[in-house]
Amino acid sequence: MIPEIGHFALIVALIVSLMGAVIPHMAIARGDTRLMALAGQFAYSQFLLASVAFGALTYAYVISDFSVLNVAANSHTAKPLLYKVSGVWGNHEGSLMLWVLILSLFSACIALGGKNLPLRFRSRVLAVQSALLVGFLLFVLLTSNPFMRLDPAPFEGNGLNPLLQDPGLAFHPPMLYIGYVGLSVAFSFAVAALMEGEVTPLWARWVRPWTLAAWVFLTAGIALGSWWAYYELGWGGWWFWDPVENASFMPWLAATALLHSSIVVEKRDALKSWTILLAIVAFSFSLLGTFIVRSGVLTSVHAFAVDPERGIFILAFLAVIIGGSLSLFAWRAPKLAPSGIFSLASRESALVLNNILLATFAGVVLVGTLYPLLLEAVNGTQITVGPPFFEFAASVLMSPLIVALGFGPLLAWKRGNISRASQILLPAVIIALVVFWVTIWQDAAGTFMTGFGIALGLWLIISVGMEINKKANFWKHPAGFIGRAKKLPRATWGMSLAHAGLGIILLAITVSEAWTSEALRLMKVGDSENVGGYDFTLEQVTPVAGPNYTAVRARFLVEHNGRFIAKLAPEDRVYSDPPMNTTEAGIYPTFLGDVYAVIGEYAGSDAWSVRLYFKPLISGLWLGAGLMAIGGLISLSDRRQRIGAPAGKKRSKRVLKPKKAGA
Amino acid sequence: MAAGLGSRKKQRFVIVGVALVVLMGAVLLVLFALGGDSLSLFLNPSAAVEKNMKEGQRFRLGGLVKDGSYTKQADGLTFNFTVTDCEADIPVSYHGILPDLFREGQGVVTDGAFDASGVFIAETVLAKHDENYAAPGTMPENTDGCKHPEERASSGP
Numbered sequence: 001m002i003p004e005i006g007h008f009a010l011i012v013a014l015i016v017s018l019m020g021a022v023i024p025h026m027a028i029a030r031g032d033t034r035l036m037a038l039a040g041q042f043a044y045s046q047f048l049l050a051s052v053a054f055g056a057l058t059y060a061y062v063i064s065d066f067s068v069l070n071v072a073a074n075s076h077t078a079k080p081l082l083y084k085v086s087g088v089w090g091n092h093e094g095s096l097m098l099w100v101l102i103l104s105l106f107s108a109c110i111a112l113g114g115k116n117l118p119l120r121f122r123s124r125v126l127a128v129q130s131a132l133l134v135g136f137l138l139f140v141l142l143t144s145n146p147f148m149r150l151d152p153a154p155f156e157g158n159g160l161n162p163l164l165q166d167p168g169l170a171f172h173p174p175m176l177y178i179g180y181v182g183l184s185v186a187f188s189f190a191v192a193a194l195m196e197g198e199v200t201p202l203w204a205r206w207v208r209p210w211t212l213a214a215w216v217f218l219t220a221g222i223a224l225g226s227w228w229a230y231y232e233l234g235w236g237g238w239w240f241w242d243p244v245e246n247a248s249f250m251p252w253l254a255a256t257a258l259l260h261s262s263i264v265v266e267k268r269d270a271l272k273s274w275t276i277l278l279a280i281v282a283f284s285f286s287l288l289g290t291f292i293v294r295s296g297v298l299t300s301v302h303a304f305a306v307d308p309e310r311g312i313f314i315l316a317f318l319a320v321i322i323g324g325s326l327s328l329f330a331w332r333a334p335k336l337a338p339s340g341i342f343s344l345a346s347r348e349s350a351l352v353l354n355n356i357l358l359a360t361f362a363g364v365v366l367v368g369t370l371y372p373l374l375l376e377a378v379n380g381t382q383i384t385v386g387p388p389f390f391e392f393a394a395s396v397l398m399s400p401l402i403v404a405l406g407f408g409p410l411l412a413w414k415r416g417n418i419s420r421a422s423q424i425l426l427p428a429v430i431i432a433l434v435v436f437w438v439t440i441w442q443d444a445a446g447t448f449m450t451g452f453g454i455a456l457g458l459w460l461i462i463s464v465g466m467e468i469n470k471k472a473n474f475w476k477h478p479a480g481f482i483g484r485a486k487k488l489p490r491a492t493w494g495m496s497l498a499h500a501g502l503g504i505i506l507l508a509i510t511v512s513e514a515w516t517s518e519a520l521r522l523m524k525v526g527d528s529e530n531v532g533g534y535d536f537t538l539e540q541v542t543p544v545a546g547p548n549y550t551a552v553r554a555r556f557l558v559e560h561n562g563r564f565i566a567k568l569a570p571e572d573r574v575y576s577d578p579p580m581n582t583t584e585a586g587i588y589p590t591f592l593g594d595v596y597a598v599i600g601e602y603a604g605s606d607a608w609s610v611r612l613y614f615k616p617l618i619s620g621l622w623l624g625a626g627l628m629a630i631g632g633l634i635s636l637s638d639r640r641q642r643i644g645a646p647a648g649k650k651r652s653k654r655v656l657k658p659k660k661a662g663a
Numbered sequence: 664m665a666a667g668l669g670s671r672k673k674q675r676f677v678i679v680g681v682a683l684v685v686l687m688g689a690v691l692l693v694l695f696a697l698g699g700d701s702l703s704l705f706l707n708p709s710a711a712v713e714k715n716m717k718e719g720q721r722f723r724l725g726g727l728v729k730d731g732s733y734t735k736q737a738d739g740l741t742f743n744f745t746v747t748d749c750e751a752d753i754p755v756s757y758h759g760i761l762p763d764l765f766r767e768g769q770g771v772v773t774d775g776a777f778d779a780s781g782v783f784i785a786e787t788v789l790a791k792h793d794e795n796y797a798a799p800g801t802m803p804e805n806t807d808g809c810k811h812p813e814e815r816a817s818s819g820p
Contacts, residue, residue: 341674356682360689367693382705384723389702393692397685520759522739581762600760603739609760 003068006056007147013049013104014137016042020130024123036119039126040111046133047108054088054101057146061088067153070094070146076159076577078548086170087160093146095173099290100136102174102181103129110185117206124192125185132184135317143310159577162549168228176221176248180286182214183255187283190276191325194332199272204265207279209636211262215255216632222248223625234570234583234598236516236613238621241390246369247289253362254282257355264351268413270342271352273333278355280329284322285362291318292369343415350408350416357401364393395449402456402506405499406463410470424470428462453510460503464496494635501627508620512593517614522607532614534595535559536568541599541608549575554599554608556586565590568597589619703774709751718777724753724785725772733767746771746783755783762790 020042027035057070061084066072074091075084089098107129114122140146163169189207193199225248230238239245258278264271291314342348368385375381406428410421422429432455439451469475471492472485517532528537540555551573558565568586575582586597593616600609704722706714716722724746732745732754741758744767755773765771765788773785 341671344677352678353681356678356685360685363686364689364693383702384705386703386721393689396692397689520740598760603735607739609740611760 002056002059003147006053009049009052010137010141013046014141016045017130017133017137021127021134024127028120028123033119036123039123042130043107043111043126047104050101050104054097057094057097058085058088066157067150069148069150072150072154072157074160075157079160080547082170083160083165089173090160090164093144096140096144097146098177099181100140102177103133103136103184106181106185121192121196124195125188128188128191139313139317143313162575162580162582166228166232168224172221172224172228175217175224179214179218179221180251180290182210182217183251183283183286185210186258186279190279193276194328197332197335199276199336201266201269204262208262211255211259212632212636215259216629218252218255219625220629222252223622227622231585231587234585236596236615241387243369244293246365247293250362250365251282251285251289253358254278254285257358258282260351260354264348268348270348272336277329280325287318287321345411345418346416347411347413350404350411353404354401357397361397399456402460406459409467424466425463428459428466431462432459450510450514453506457503457507457510461500464500468496490638491635494631498628498631501624501631504620505624508617508624512615512618515616519612521610522603523610524606529612531612533560534614536597536612549573552599556597558595566595570597570599572599592616594618707748708746708753709748711753712751716777718779721776723772723774724783728767728769728771730767753783755785757785757788761788765790
């Protein structure tokens with residue numbers, strides 16, 4: 001009965017969304033303000049109905065109702081409760097339900113928080129959101145109904161892929177989806193602005209908090225996924241340029257560009273059509289990402305063709321949304337008033353450069369991701385585009401970005417002074433050059449890129465410091481420095497933290513890639529092995545049993561020059577439903593780097609194969625990503641950002657949030 | 664750097680110019696990279712033989728681990744086995760930790776290249792236990808004289 005209620009709620013939600021997508025436009029055409037105001041009611045109802053449907057599905061998972069096909073295919077009674085719940089979005093149908101829920105949640109937030117938007121504009125935005133929801137609901141109801149019944153109901157379910165049974169991955173999809181769907185707000189604002197034929201600095205002020213919030217969640221979601229790959233896959237890798245990862249990285253790049261270009265719209269009334277285009281593109285990347293991950297097109301074009309109904313719907317939906325919004329853009333964008341003038345050396349120019357580089361990089365990633373799919377569709381050749389391609393593109397396109405990033409915040413709007421900025425940044429330049437030299441000179445050939453990466457990272461971190469220093473004027477009046485630094489706008493602090501976070505990530509990538517120590521050995525209990533200056537002693541190997549798996553757990557004692565560092569307990573798990581094994585790496589982060597151990601198979605005569613690593617500075621990746629997300633939240637808490645976003649009451653809550661995200 | 668550029672036209676010209684340069688650079692980059700080493704083919708053994716893959720040329724090899732082909736070398740960490748699609752056989756050598764679900768008669772996907780003696784030196788080995796969890800189209804179809812792994816008793820390593 002409960003699943004039927006969920007199914008019914010979805011159908012009613014579809015009807016309400018259809019009304020919500022049409023009626024506001026009619027109201028605007030007739031100038032009927034009372035009818036326009038109804039858009040908000042539609043949004044609330046959509047959210048309510050989506051919650052009922054999602055709740056019904058979650059309930060079916062929690063009580064393991066295997067008469068629901070989706071539950072039987074993806075759940076199991078022996079799973080811990082957390083993974084029964086996270087199993088809801090661990091599959092195609094359920095993840096679409098999550099999309100629907102979050103999309104309607106954002107609509108409700110716009111309705112709730114957008115009280116200070118002009119009524120006409122707010123109705124337009126909500127109507128566009130409703131239209132998106134119609135598409136998704138149709139997709140769910142016609143091709144991917146999660147409430148399909150199974151008769152007779154099986155005694156036991158198939159279980160969730162054990163790799164996904166992990167706390168990191170339980171929360172990774174919702175985070176990422178909030179980010180993806182958050183970009184729909186920027187999209188709806190852009191489409192509404194095109195319909196109204198007007199983009200003002202005020203428009204940018206409305207859009208920015210939403211984009212910023214979406215960006216924060218995308219950043220956190222991607223970092224969480226990468227962290228999961230690092231400890232769960234047991235190869236010590238954290239990013240593989242896998243199409244699934246690229247699918248989340250492209251919207252992130254576009255959202256980053258959008259975040260920066262909307263500043264130009266807000267402050268200088270320039271780059272308007274470009275910003276609108278970016279808002280459309282960023283959300284299109286989100287859609288594309290969701291669909292290439294969820295449609296099965298990735299594992300093989302053949303798999304995609306197995307279910308042509310879904311495939312055709314997806315393509316049609318993408319064509320309507322992306323094609324439609326781009327046509328609207330082509331038609332209306334020329335009407336937008338031309339933008340202000342700025343000099344070549346100005347904040348605007350720096351941000352334009354940022355946008356060109358980020359957009360190009362997103363384009364390159366797109367080509368690298370889709371090329372194998374196209375090739376397979378055309379002549380059946382199966383290929384993969386490997387990490388060298390993306391790494392090369394990243395180093396070529398991101399290096400100038402980071403160099404310019406040091407200057408950008410120090411240049412004035414409209415007309416900046418590069419030589420003055422250079423003077424301020426002189427210490428950063430000197431330190432970067434010296435470190436570059438020392439790195440190259442220390443090691444022989446092959447370390448150019450290492451030196452370059454470290455220098456760039458340091459350059460960025462130090463120039464952020466110089467910039468804060470300049471703004472709070474430490475040299476001239478050291479006494480009140482802290483007070484003045486505290487008084488800097490939160491947006492400035494947010495930006496600085498995010499930029500410094502990027503620098504730390506760059507350092508972590510470079511150092512961990514260059515100086516990871518690794519050993520693959522057979523070890524008996526009592527054996528010791530030195531990896532990167534750390535002594536790993538295998539103390540014990542014991543069998544353990546979990547709720548739905550059995551495992552072998554090793555215990556390593558790690559010491560550095562005889563000093564105790566950590567005990568590691570890596571596991572090798574074998575799950576029963578579905579039959580699959582996973583490795584749980586034993587990791588302990590120290591200030592200098594992570595010690596990391598993986599246990600493999602029993603090799604006979606009391607010996608086990610083990611993989612041991614020392615990965616210098618690798619925690620910097622997550623520290624840096626955390627700083628970026630916290631920076632975004634701090635910036636979001638800036639009072640000036642608050643227009644158009646949920647209003648002031650929640651202020652104290654928001655300031656608290658960053659601490660949580662950093663833990 | 665010149666200060667004021669004067670006109671809106673000139674400003675647009677500069678922006679479009681820079682964008683074009685970066686874009687052309689990116690296009691060159693893509694063409695260069697897509698023609699080079701960063702692409703790797705996914706081949707089954709007979710396709711690898713047919714394409715006459717050269718020494719050091721990276722590709723992914725997918726197929727079944729041939730019955731009775733698995734051996735472990737004295738160091739306990741180097742493994743040899745044969746990957747077959749029932750038409751062609753390719754000897755593979757792997758130094759590392761094999762996945763637990765690696766079995767003779769089961770599907771594997773390996774990533775690596777041939778060495779001088781024609782042995783495929785694998786850098787990664789992924790085992791596919793259950794066809795449900797294998798990417799469709801990556802596992803060989805049944806052929807006569809070479810039974811599907813599920814139809815025969817598999818002898819584990």
